Amino acid sequence: MKKTLIHVLATAAALTICGTASAAGGxxxxxxxxxxxxxxxxxxxNPYDIAPLTSVIKNGGWVLKSAHVRVVPKKGGQEVxxxxxxxxxxxxxxxxxxxxxxxxxxxxxxxxxxVNQGKDETIEEKYQIATPPVWxxxxxxxxxxxxxxDIEVKKKAPKAFADRLYLINNLLxxxxxxxxxxxxxxxxxxxxxxxxxxxxxxxxxxxxxxYMLPTKIYxxxxxxxxxxxxxxxxxxxxxxxxxxGQRYAK
Numbered sequence: 001m002k003k004t005l006i007h008v009l010a011t012a013a014a015l016t017i018c019g020t021a022s023a024a025g026g027x028x029x030x031x032x033x034x035x036x037x038x039x040x041x042x043x044x045x046n047p048y049d050i051a052p053l054t055s056v057i058k059n060g061g062w063v064l065k066s067a068h069v070r071v072v073p074k075k076g077g078q079e080v081x082x083x084x085x086x087x088x089x090x091x092x093x094x095x096x097x098x099x100x101x102x103x104x105x106x107x108x109x110x111x112x113x114x115v116n117q118g119k120d121e122t123i124e125e126k127y128q129i130a131t132p133p134v135w136x137x138x139x140x141x142x143x144x145x146x147x148x149x150d151i152e153v154k155k156k157a158p159k160a161f162a163d164r165l166y167l168i169n170n171l172l173x174x175x176x177x178x179x180x181x182x183x184x185x186x187x188x189x190x191x192x193x194x195x196x197x198x199x200x201x202x203x204x205x206x207x208x209x210x211y212m213l214p215t216k217i218y219x220x221x222x223x224x225x226x227x228x229x230x231x232x233x234x235x236x237x238x239x240x241x242x243x244x245g246q247r248y249a250k
Contacts, residue, residue, distance in 0.1 A: 036060060038125040040114065041094055045129065049216045053102055053209060055129050057110065058094035065089075065120065067112035071099045071209075078163065078203040099165075099209045103133040134211050136172065136198065148198075151206035165201050165209060167240075169232050172196040178220025194220050197229040197244070217249065 034042040041058030048054075067089060070081040080099030088096060100106045108127045113120050134148040149168065157164065178194040197218060200211035219225040227245025234240055241250045 055097040063115040070109040072107040157204040170198040
C-alpha cells in the first residue's frame with residue numbers, strides 16, 4: 001500500500017511538472033517570442049540604447065541582400081529615405097531605420113531583397129514604429145526650465161537644399177551630480193568641463209529626426225566618461241566620431 005501511494009504521488013508530480021512546462025511554451029531554448037509586423041523579424045526600437053529615434057527591423061533569420069527605407073513624412077514635412085547595403089544589413093542583423101519623428105507613430109516603408117530557398121524575392125512592406133518625446137536628464141536645470149529642440153524656422157530652405165539634415169552639437173549647464181572636484185595641478189585641466197551633452201539631427205522643417213540619449217556612454221561622476229562632447233565628424237562609413245572628457249568615440 002505504501003509503495004503504491006508513493007508511485008501515485010510521483011506520477012502526479014511528474015504530470016504536474018510536464019503540464020507546467022507545456023503551458024510555458026514547450027522546451028527551453030533560444031526563441032524570438034515577439035510577434036513581427038511583416039515577413040521578416042521583429043522591430044527593435046532604440047536598439048543600442050543611445051538613439052531613441054532609431055530602430056532595427058530584424059532579419060528574422062533570413063538573408064537580406066539589399067533594402068530601401070522611407071520614413072513617411074508628416075503633412076508638409078521632410079522625407080527621409082535611403083538605401084541599405086549588404087554590409088549594414090549584416091552589421092545590424094536587419095534593416096536599420098533612421099530619421100523617425102519624436103513622440104509620433106511613424107509609418108516606415110521598406111523594400112528589400114531576401115533569399116528564399118536560393119532565389120531572390122523582392123518584398124515591399126509598411127511598418128508602424130512609435131517613438132517617445134525627446135528627453136534629457138532634468139538634473140542639469142539649475143532651477144530653470146531648459147527646452148530640448150523647439151526650433152522655429154525663420155527662412156524656408158530652397159528646393160535644392162530641402163532634403164538636408166543638420167547636426168546640432170550643443171550643451172547644457174553642469175550637473176550637481178558631477179561638480180565635486182577642481183583640477184589645478186599644475187595649470188588646470190578639463191575635469192571641470194563637465195557639461196551635459198545635447199546632440200541632435202534636425203531637418204529643414206525644424207523637426208528632430210535623431211538625438212543622442214547619452215546616459216549609456218556619459219556619466220558626470222566619472223572623469224573618463226564625462227566632459228564636453230565636441231569635434232563631431234562624419235566618417236566615410238556614415239558613423240560619427242567625436243571626443244569628450246579623456247576619450248574619443250565613434
